[in-house]
Amino acid sequence: MAKPKKTPRPTAQTPKGFRDYFGTDVTDRAEMLQKIAGVYHRYGFDALESSAVETVEALGKFLPDVDRPNEGVFAWQEEDGDWLALRYDMTAPLARVYAQHRNDLPNPYRRYTMGPVWRNEKPGPGRFRQFYQCDADTVGTASMAADAEICAMLSDTLEAVGIQSEDYVIRINNRKVLNGVMEVAGLAGDDKEAERGIVLRAIDKLDRLGPDGVRALLGEGRKDESGDYTKGAGLGEAEADIVMGFMDAKRDTGPDTVARLSELVQGSDIGAKGVAELEEIAALLDAAGYGPDRIVIDPSVVRGLGYYTGPVYEAELTFDVQNEKGQTVQFGSVAGGGRYDDLVKRFTGQEVPATGVSIGVDRLLAALRATNRIGTTEQGPVVVTVMDRDRMADYQRLVALLREADLDPDNPSLGKIRAEVFLGNPRNFGNQLKYADKRNSPVAIIAGDDEWERGVVQIKDLVLGAELAQTATQEEWKERPQQEEVAECDMVEAVRRLLQKHAEHRQVMDKLNQ
């Protein structure tokens, strides 16, 4: 008889470019986003969660980033012929939401949103096809006060998640100034759009390519290390000088920078308008208490996206970290945004001015974790071990006692004791302690026949045990008690004491590591 044909087993694997998040990866992010949402809310921004799926028509088929026109979205066709797609950012859905609901929304409309977006790009190291974005935008006002407010809010946000004012800077620039510079350099007019795009992207790469690389792109073009050739904007010497001067226009004080920019755009109306907008934003921020120690005018910020029409801004973390090559580098950009006036027009024909910021959630979280500003105190649950399978009801009773108990009766807001009973095969007790170790448990509760008879439990300090195992001499090991016997009615209090001792110890260690 022929063997029945087996269906091959499916592979248990995330699709390429996707990943799973476990434990504190999830909760640290949630904690950070909650703090951010708190600031946004305080500024009068309302939450919005649009559907993850949009019609391709509403979304626009491709990313607006002109640098990568061929990268797209995850899309599929419905039975009725419509094409749907996963959102690739939060701005395109905002435009759709605003156009759809504008009669019911307050005007201006301030909204924040946080959630995953999807990009159908080639995945690479550290480059995923699903990641979080956290955006705040104000739609329906051309007032520079809206841009200033978002920069102030970004500053408050960074400080709310634990970044001190000396560890970040928010840089502001204005696209109109850049357009003025281009006009002066002879790149005005519809027929020069391609050249303007090349200049924009060249400036955006200053960090990576250095002045010489940018200069090459402003002129004939540039061959990179791999031999690939990128066509340049074709500017002459004098014109390229003007653009290079723009990037170099930052002076020690805001007013000095503004004065230098004014010189550079002389004769261009749009340039003068941009300079005036920068001045206005700086004055508003100053009045609200956000001085140049936090927010500065910096002409080298241009932001790659083509759709910005006025102020652009970027938040950079200035502390050092090790990069993947082991080099010490500034952490760099974690958020950016700017003013855009055309997105809603696609739907309504009306120009609706808007400005907004997007926080790179994964990068900001990585920064907080790299510097021990979040996730430093996570600890596993107390594990109630099982010596006798038939007494499971008693073990459940113990674990329920722990879970009902406040960590600190004087401060109930700290929550209750985290605890679980061992649910695996209890036969091998060593496995239970290995399990507790994998769970990062601070404390194990042990009770067998002898203990039940005498109405006591053993409380084992797993943190002390782990530390002694690493550092202690045999003498110390013997002297310091890792295990304590207490009456059952004293268990909660004894566990509480141990957990508090651990918490104090951790706080000291965290301080040392920061």
Place this chain on the structure above:
Amino acid sequence: MAKPKKTPRPTAQTPKGFRDYFGTDVTDRAEMLQKIAGVYHRYGFDALESSAVETVEALGKFLPDVDRPNEGVFAWQEEDGDWLALRYDMTAPLARVYAQHRNDLPNPYRRYTMGPVWRNEKPGPGRFRQFYQCDADTVGTASMAADAEICAMLSDTLEAVGIQSEDYVIRINNRKVLNGVMEVAGLAGDDKEAERGIVLRAIDKLDRLGPDGVRALLGEGRKDESGDYTKGAGLGEAEADIVMGFMDAKRDTGPDTVARLSELVQGSDIGAKGVAELEEIAALLDAAGYGPDRIVIDPSVVRGLGYYTGPVYEAELTFDVQNEKGQTVQFGSVAGGGRYDDLVKRFTGQEVPATGVSIGVDRLLAALRATNRIGTTEQGPVVVTVMDRDRMADYQRLVALLREADLDPDNPSLGKIRAEVFLGNPRNFGNQLKYADKRNSPVAIIAGDDEWERGVVQIKDLVLGAELAQTATQEEWKERPQQEEVAECDMVEAVRRLLQKHAEHRQVMDKLNQ
């Protein structure tokens, strides 16, 4: 000259069956999920966020619900030929994650997860193609203590979000008991699988069809109101009696119910095993303090899904609400789950026992909101109005003062004052007050030339204004001051006083409405 052809404007519309969530729809849900996560965490469950996208192969192509085999997933083909899809629930991804990462995960593995899932179903009223699920599962243990623990945790969860113990009940049953009943009724054996499925789904519809309808489905079949005929399981009178007796086996106490079930499955080993499991769970829950006032054995609970293999459980809210037809009905089920042993086997060939619960997030949130248990105190921001566009920096300064101020200096955990400046066109002051009204603002700050000169601001109580407009006689209107003039340096304190007065007033009203 021919007009240039215009690209037609895209329609600003969520795709059919999708929706956007605004403001408190988002924040109330987040608040509820945070409370739930707190309980799960306390029970030793770890967070997991798997990717929203899975390979179709890993996911299994269709919903496991045998009642709806043709409903599927949103799927698309990659350039390399692979098919990807959006997850349709949280259980299939858990199976994939566990199979993929099992060597790194603790064993047993307790995890919780919350997020959207997507169903490619025909949308209908109140039936969306993207919705939230919140699941907790324990993978890798056959112990009934795992099932008992999840039921206890579900009870704690409902109480943590504000449902009192008299307002819900968790019902437990066991599929093995049902299988025993089927065996006794002559439906054992592989060749009777279709009939067993019919019986399962018939029982699950008891609420909707009543005993007569179920009885018809156990026998020859049933014609519904629309004339559609559903084939029955073909049981004879005596056999159908046994099944009907099973659904009716609930007695006043748990032990009595168990005794009745024992009688019904007499002669069936699997049935006896199921009864023993129910007894064990009941004993464990009793020891942990969860008595029949919260969790009961109820044979009418079967859960439609085919994959359950042991205990099944369901949480029902017992208070009355008005349904869409205006009838008063019990709110009904908000969560359910059970034990399933086959899901991971698809990947590894190994049988890995698991049990878990899924909370219907939207339904539970609707229940909390319908009974004023959440979202009753949301209020808009203080709005600083703009009388003089040129003084925007001063208005920004005022709004910054408010935002930096604690709502209650004695209790900083309450957060700071929510405030915004009006960013629309300030010319028409009436529009600013209309805007404040749309924002549900409690207080407006007003300052024009006269006020700036004298160093004062006007503080307008918008809540009082709104209430007076609804209820007051003209006399009262005049007597109660809606507007107060204070020195600028006293603004924060005056706003704080007003907000506290409003908060106390709201608390009284919320209590009355509950």
